[in-house]
Amino acid sequence: MKGIVTLAFMILTSSFLGAQAPTINSINPLSNSVGKFQKFEALVDLSASFSNPYDYDQVALSGVFVAPSGKQDTLDGFYMQDYSLNTSNGSLSANGSGGFRIRFSPTETGTWTFNLKVKTAAGESVVRSGSFECVDSDNRGFIRKNTTNYLAFDNGEAYIPVGQNVCWQNGNAYLDYKKWLGKMGAAKANFMRLWLAHWGLGLEWRNGNVGGNGFEGLKKYRQNNAYYIDWMLEECASQGIYMMFCINHHGQVSSNVNPNWSENPYNAANGGPCAQTWNFFDLDAAKNLHKNRLRYIVARWGYSSNVMSWELFNEVSFTDQFANASVRNAVRTWHDEMGQYLKKLDPRKHLVTTSYGGDEDPELWRLPSMDFTQNHLYADVENVEKAVAGKGLDNLSAFGKPTYGGEFGISVGGEGLSTIDPQGIHIHNTMWASAFSGALGAAATWWWDSYVEPRNLYPLFTPLSNTLAKVPLLQGNFKPASARTLGGGGGELSISPVADWGQATDNKIIVDDTGAVTPANARLSKFLYGSQWNTQLRNPPTFEVFFANGGKFKVQTGSSKGQTPSVAIYLDDKLVKDHPNAAVNTVYSIDVPPGLHRIKVDNLGTDWMGISAYQIEGVAVSPHAVYAVRAANGAMAAGWIHNSKYNWRHVREKGEPTVVVNGAVSVNELQNGLYKVSFYNCTTGEIITTFKGLNVQNGTLNFGVPDFLWDLAFVAEKDDTTVPTLEIVLDLSINIYPNPVNIGGALQIDTRNLPAGEYRIDVFNISGQLVQQKFISSFGQVESIATAGLTPGGYLLRLSQGERATVVRFVAQ
Structure with a gap:
């Protein structure tokens, strides 16, 4: 001592x-x-x-x-x-x-x-x-950027993030994070995001802040919080989890959005150097204070290979006056200066990034000091996965560096999500779509404490992690693939708005006679701006659509609106319907005759109207969507195939959709030759079926899809040694009845066609959680499963014997 x-x-x-x-x-x-x-x-x-x-x-x-x-x-x-x-x-x-x-x-x-x-x-x-x-140790080293769209450890292994935000504790930091990280690790999640917020594990805040419990002002770093972070990084190492370390959040430098500026020690009112919020970015004294904190952070935690990256700011666009050009330039300059400073300080050169909440500065993303781009996207739309995957594709194309979905969700809060999407359908869909969009990993959900934990949605991580482990995304230098769905019948095309308030949008959308949409990742606003207020933001969308046999065009309004908005729909430049004082959560539609037509949607009222979706009924569109990537050498492709109607809104309001039958997928830019395509169950992560001997000519692989209710993953590999066959991997034969089965009754399992032996029966809900298990000895009888503990919905029953298994679906009602 x-x-x-x-x-x-x-x-x-x-x-x-x-x-x-x-x-x-x-x-x-x-x-x-x-x-x-x-x-x-x-x-x-x-x-x-x-x-x-x-x-x-x-x-x-x-x-x-x-x-x-x-x-x-x-x-x-x-x-x-x-x-x-x-x-x-x-x-x-x-x-x-x-x-x-x-x-x-x-x-x-x-x-x-x-x-x-x-x-x-x-x-x-x-x-x-x-x-x-x-x-020597089994530590794989630090996470690095390379010439691909993916990240790698020092030993060359790929790091593909699958996980969630866990940004602050609710009660005791140790007890909360021990529980959350333990469940994440058990579910094979490998990513978390932490904020240094003053209500969480922040280091520096106003001296004597009410509820702050231990802060001492500028350049005085709260030691009990720092110690909890020490422990957390050790826990991450034991669970195989890597941390995005967010150093600042927008509220610290905002008097409008989640404002905390009145409590910030940088505020001159609290003895700091900044008379205005934006002085945090442009005043040398403030910068030097921040650099001192960066020195401490790197000195204490820069040793850890479980720090995935330093994130300079959460949603910096929500800081005051970001729309002002001079402030935006100061924010960009500050990021470049701090990014370079981190790289100079940090001997292990952890990756550096930041994030926005809506409005972005593309010039900041182009800075060499920013190692990868990040998007945060919340939308009250049924297919939020389309928006998140599309934003990632846009970022890859625009900036030529890896991209990541740091936050996503439906904007109703965790408690609301437990009501409208209790099984985490939107989490499942968005993680799978983003993971196969070309992003560096699966996008990370929010509401870890009020949604994922109470609903026990951790099993959603496991099948995706298992499937991604089978695809050499890094080693194959995978890129976004040109892929589309074929067949599967016609249906309704839904285009979800993704652009936040004031963001640039597309105003012309083309849907041709094949159902193809141009631009493919159309950016429409979540707001239809009125004719009196915010007129500078007006950009009414126009749709050019081919209807083979006529159909309907629908506008689905969102859950909020301004003062007396309207929804006006024009057909071929003629106003067909105007709905003054339009209502929230309502569908407004017009009938459209056969042929090519131009449809415009406008707001002739006073203020903005929230828009949830534009729906086009009667066009040649497949009921399923595909998200795919391919190896740079064109010898392999992988992707996720989704029944578009299996989304949180459709399941809640209309129940499970119909099964996709006779579906097909086309993937371009592959090497010619013979391929095998393996399909995986996205709820269990197990292989379902392999097609062999599929021929690629002129660079295009077309293959049929097994009938499915929700989704499938596929891996296509060049395999010139095979002959055309259909290999059924899951070959056990059983029959179950009644289906649907009444809760409180019994599901009968006819095993009379099975060879005598020991078998295991597992029942999973659609979130992948094991809800029942039974071991049987088959001697040609009918077994039964009690359903008293089940809740209404879809389930998967897996019968297995060693490596042999089969999976069948049933519904409890």
Whole structure:
């Protein structure tokens, strides 16, 4: 304890002692042998004159670490309070009075040496040296960008994120995150996102803030929160989860959107340097304060390979005056400066990104300091997956760097989602669509605490993780594929608006005689602006549509509106219907005769009308959609096929849709030759069927799709050694009845065609949760499953014996 006592004494008495050169008294490594890519940590006992141990202008411990190869890494040390963690109630008890440490992650096996020094206003200490051994470990290393659209560990393995936001705790940080991360890890989720929010695990906030419980103002970093983050990164390592580390959130610098500016220590009213919110971005004093915090963050947690990336801001477009050109430029300049600063500070060069909430600055995304783009998308639309996947495709095309869906959801809150989508259909759909859109991983859902946890939706992660593990997205340098659906009958085309308030939109949508939509990822506004207010935002959409036999055009309004809006529908430039004072959650439609027609939708009322969807009935459109990627060499493709009506709104309002029969998919830009296509059940992750010997000519693979209710995943591989066959992998034969089955009754399973033997029966709900299990010995009889514990809806029954299995669907009512 000598160093701690000395440090405390020097802090308290520095004003009386006068300036004196600092001294490093001793260096005490926690271990002299460290695994590759794992944490070396040493306690540093030093004597120095300063009043704030977190202020690097007053006292700066630094180290130079030399690898066996001679390569050098330079990094900061940091001051911390140590604690003991009570794992029963999650409370912390301080150990001693705090001290300096240095943390480092070695990247080479062998003997490492290091030199430490400390600098204050009085000068620098004499350098003290040390060494440690680095041995092999199973750690895959840090997450890197490369020449593909995907990320990779240092050892070359792909990192494809599947997970969710878990940005702050509800109660005790240890108890909440132990539960959430444990369930995520068990479900094979490998991604989480953390905010440094003052109501969560923030480091720096207003001194004495009511409810802040421990904040001390600028350059004073809250140590109990920092310790919980220490623990969390260790827990992430044990669960195989990687963290997007969000350093700032928009409310800190906003007086309008989730405003926290009145409590921010940067605010001049609280003694900070910023007279206005935007001074956070343009004032040197504010920048220097922020850089000090970045130094602490990198020094304390930059060692961790479980930090996926640093995120400079959550939804920075919601900070004050972002629409103002000079403020927008200052925000961009700030990001570039801080991004470059992080890369200079961080010896392990973690990836850097940021995020927007609606309005974006494309020039910021083009900065080399931003390693990947990110989108956050919320929409009250039935096929939110189309919007999220489409935005990712737009970003890939526009900026030529990896992209990620950092947040998505339906804008009703977690409790509302538990009512309108209790099984997480929109989460399932959006994760699968985004994962096969060319994005670097599956988009991350919000409302972890009020929706995913109480509804136990963690099993949604497992089948996607299992399926993605079968596709070499990184090694094959996969790109978005040109793919479309074929056959499956006609139906209703639904186009969901995705553009937020004031965002640029398309105003001309073309639907040809094949049902193809141009532009493919059409951006329509969630708002139909009125003729009196916000007129500068008006851009009424026009649809050019071919109707073979006539049909209907429908406008589905959203759940909110302004003052007295209208919905006006024009057919071939003639006003057919105008609905003044239009209502929310209502469908307005017109009949359309056969042929090519132009349809315009406008708002002749006072203020805006929310729009949920534009629906075109009677066009040649498949009932299913496909999202696909292909290998750069054209020898492999993979994707997700979805029954478009199997979405949260249709299932809630109309029940399960009809099964897609006789569906087909076409994938272009592949090598010619013979292929095999394997299909996977997206609820269980198990293979269903493999088609072999499919011929690709002129670069196009056309294949039929097994009949399906909700969705299928597929992997197509060039396989010139096969002959055309249909391989049924799940070959056990059973019959179940009655179907549907009444809850409280019994589902009968006829096993009389099965060979005698031991079998297992698993029953899953459509979220993939196991709800019932039974082991049977088949001797040619009929078995029964009780349904008393089931709730109304669809279920999957799997009968298995070793590697052989079959899956059948039934409905409980």
